[in-house]
Amino acid sequence: MSLMEKEMFYWSRYLPTILYSLAYMMLIAYSGIWIILKRESLFGLVLTSFARVAFVIGFGLNEILFEVQKTSNFAKLDIFFFPITLLFVFLTVMALRTLKEADKSAETFLAILLVTATALIPLLHKVFHHTDVAASHTFFSDLLYTDPKLLQYYFWPSVLMAVGMLFFYRPFKLIIFDADQAYLSGLATKQLEFLFYFFVGIVTAICVRIMGIYLAMAAMLIPAYFAITVSRTLKGVLIFCFLLVFISLLLGFSFAFYADTLPTEPVLILSFLFCGAVVYVVSLMKRVG
Amino acid sequence: MESSQVLTFQDAEIGYSAKSIFTHVNLSFPQNIFCRIHGPNGSGKTTIARTMLGLLRLRKGIMKVYAQKRAYVPQQNKLDRQFPMRLAELVETGFSFSFRQTFSKHQRKHRQEKVLAYLEKSGLAGKQDLLLKEASGGQLQRALIARALIANPDFLVLDEPFSNLDKTGKIEIWDWLLALHKEKQISIFIIDHHETGDLAGYTHELVTDFGSVQLLPIKRRKK
Incomplete structure (x- = not known):
């Protein structure tokens, strides 16, 4: 099989999976823009880690209460998974607010949460006696072998989240840039902030479920970071970020298909980094020139 | 009294x-x-x-x-100057928020004209596309005051x-x-x-x- 034939074979075989992946990655990258602009990248990492903790707890409860052995019943798993993720999000946000009000640094607190989440995973696996691949899938999944039903199942909820986040684009921009001014402009800043974390929490939970925590973290932070670094306006950041995700995915999947023994996720993460670095160097050269 | x-x-x-x-x-x-x-x-x-x-x-x-109507001009160092925002956008954040005005093309145009007028009043004519990180301390201060004034405050x-x-x-x-x-x-x-x-x-x-x-x-x- 020639190189071209091999690429064509894989691209046609996995096209639906790739298109779904593109949609999910664009969504989490969009959340990543706000998280980075809010200077809460570490919170993003904590969130992805706790989404996995929530998944494992949800999976365990699903087995105990409904005696569901497989993850094919997505709805029953979600009964626990999303509320537990959101509970983590809101408790963390409340703690962060308290720290902020007391003028204390939140960084160490978030680092402790990150370590705690990492430590909880093997313990919870042991507690719930399950070694199902579905739970380990959320760690470092193989995107190409993700159940197509799972990709379809979360698509419309994700579209809903995307529409919501786009609808609140201007209020979110205001509260993230200058919450005091947002309040004086008549916005209910506290409620909007909770709404923001609700959206980000749900999006992250869905993406962790589909692509695993590492790819979700990478898709959340890397394209958004480089887009913010090279763009002048927020609209420019959005366009650049989506372009970066698109090109990185094309490049990453092409390379993964070319060297078909390589796992897709690490290749995609490095592809995000490579594309971002190229864009950054070009913009730097343009500025110097 | x-x-x-x-x-x-x-x-x-x-x-x-x-x-x-x-x-x-x-x-x-x-x-x-x-x-x-x-x-x-x-x-x-x-x-x-x-x-x-x-x-x-x-x-x-x-x-x-x-x-x-109350308005506020914060300390410059409280603002994130790395935020990708132009001076015109900064001044625009001073308007009272309403979804209606956000989605109305006519209202947006009216607001943009008002922003340009306030930038001119504050000695920043032609500087609307300057980024926050590119503006000098004085330019940013003027833009912040223009932002506070654009909503016609009495406080x-x-x-x-x-x-x-x-x-x-x-x-x-x-x-x-x-x-x-x-x-x-x-x-x-x-x-x-x-x-x-x-x-x-x-x-x-x-x-x-x-x-x-x-x-x-x-x-x-x-x-």
Whole structure:
């Protein structure tokens, strides 16, 4: 099989999976823009880690209460998974607010949460006696072998989240840039902030479920970071970020298909980094020139 | 009697949820006041200013606000200058928010025209596309004041507006504020560390000193 034939074979075989992946990655990258602009990248990492903790707890409860052995019943798993993720999000946000009000640094607190989440995973696996691949899938999944039903199942909820986040684009921009001014402009800043974390929490939970925590973290932070670094306006950041995700995915999947023994996720993460670095160097050269 | 006031505190306790800064505060700010908020570092100047703006809740007591529209010019170092935003967008954030206006093309155009007019008034004509990180301290200060004024406030608080400015910049901003106070009858409060003789325009001084706060009228010196 020639190189071209091999690429064509894989691209046609996995096209639906790739298109779904593109949609999910664009969504989490969009959340990543706000998280980075809010200077809460570490919170993003904590969130992805706790989404996995929530998944494992949800999976365990699903087995105990409904005696569901497989993850094919997505709805029953979600009964626990999303509320537990959101509970983590809101408790963390409340703690962060308290720290902020007391003028204390939140960084160490978030680092402790990150370590705690990492430590909880093997313990919870042991507690719930399950070694199902579905739970380990959320760690470092193989995107190409993700159940197509799972990709379809979360698509419309994700579209809903995307529409919501786009609808609140201007209020979110205001509260993230200058919450005091947002309040004086008549916005209910506290409620909007909770709404923001609700959206980000749900999006992250869905993406962790589909692509695993590492790819979700990478898709959340890397394209958004480089887009913010090279763009002048927020609209420019959005366009650049989506372009970066698109090109990185094309490049990453092409390379993964070319060297078909390589796992897709690490290749995609490095592809995000490579594309971002190229864009950054070009913009730097343009500025110097 | 009260209608001649712009804001009053009655037996108020001011501070954060975990800590009280001022207790039993009874103050009455007259309308069209031009007041300097003055005191040592950490004595609660910003805390009282934020409370007056409604950004901090009273721990106890009553605060009555008779002003229609309050506006705030924060310290420059409180702003994220790396945020990808142009000066025109910064000024636009000063408008009262409504979804209707966000989605109306006509309203957006009207707002953009008003933003350009305010940038021009503040000496920033042609600088609308300047990024926050590219603007000088003086340009950013002017843009922040333009943002506060675009919503037509009758109550304005400025937190150290003269820091990061050179002498010429300070004089320009001072003259502008003085003119605004006289022409538009705006009640203005300025948190200011200055120990200069530039008190000529102030009508009052709010002095904070670790737990105590006093409003003192400034007597005009005869030349």
